[in-house]
Amino acid sequence: LGPLDRSLPWSTDGIMGVYRFLQKAWRLLMAEGKEVRLKDLPDTEGTLAQRRLMARTIEQVTDDLEDLAFNTAISQLMVFVRDIEKTGPLPRKMARDFTLLLAPFAPHIAEEFWQHLGETESLAYAPWPEPEAEMLVEETIEIVVQVNGKLRDRITLPAEAGREEIEARALASERVQRHLGGKPPRKIIVVPQRLVNIVV
Structure with missing residues (x-):
């Protein structure tokens, strides 16, 4: 529906998108028909991919709510619903x-989910979820490699890679070597966790 601080023309297209999202959320947590799926959710931690997705979702929705960026918070919830089942069965804690x-966005549906999860008190009294800090740390990063300011390659490295390792991997790239044409680099600029620019 757009940012809260912008004046936009009213359109029902956004409402249909939200309606479809709520239908998907219902199908994710509740079985079709009368049988309730929430009773059958596993009491597991979830896969690593699920835990990372949940942590990113909690962090982004929390930050967006503080900034009154409701549209991007809802967008992240949509991403969660779309991606979570691709990574395995939904664990009960993640459903919670x-x-x-x-x-905050769909209180009536959320209360119904909450009751079907077996909770007796209103979710209004439940503490806000906290992300698993270790799940927010990326294990690998993608770094752009430029030669004379032009994109020539992308390399994937461990997130904790140092400057020397980044330079070595960038210079070892076949695509970079092709653009260097056998010339030694005059200067190598490394912007940590973002890019390497090789000047020849």
Whole structure:
């Protein structure tokens, strides 16, 4: 529907998108028909991919709510619903956390999910979920490699890679070597966790 601080023409297209999202959320947490799926959710931690997605979702929705950026918070919830089942069955704790994140935007549906999760008190009294800090740390990063300011390659490295390792991997790239044409670099500029620019 757009940022809160912008004046935009009213359109029902955004409403249909939100309606479809809520239908997907319902199908994710509740079985079709009368049988309730929430009772059957596993009490596991979830896969690594699920835990990373949940941590990113909690962090972004929390930050967006503080900034009154409701449209991007809802967008992240949509991404969560779209991607979570691709990574394995939805664990009960993640269903619980998702329900709490959904509550500010769809309180009635969230309360229904909450009751079906077996909670007796209103979710309004539940503490806000906290992301797993270790799941927010990326294990690998993608770094852009430029030669004379032009994109020539992208390399994937461990997130903790030092300057020497970044330079060595950038110079070892076949695509970079082709553009160097056998000339030694005059200067190598490394912007940590973002890019390498090789000047010849």
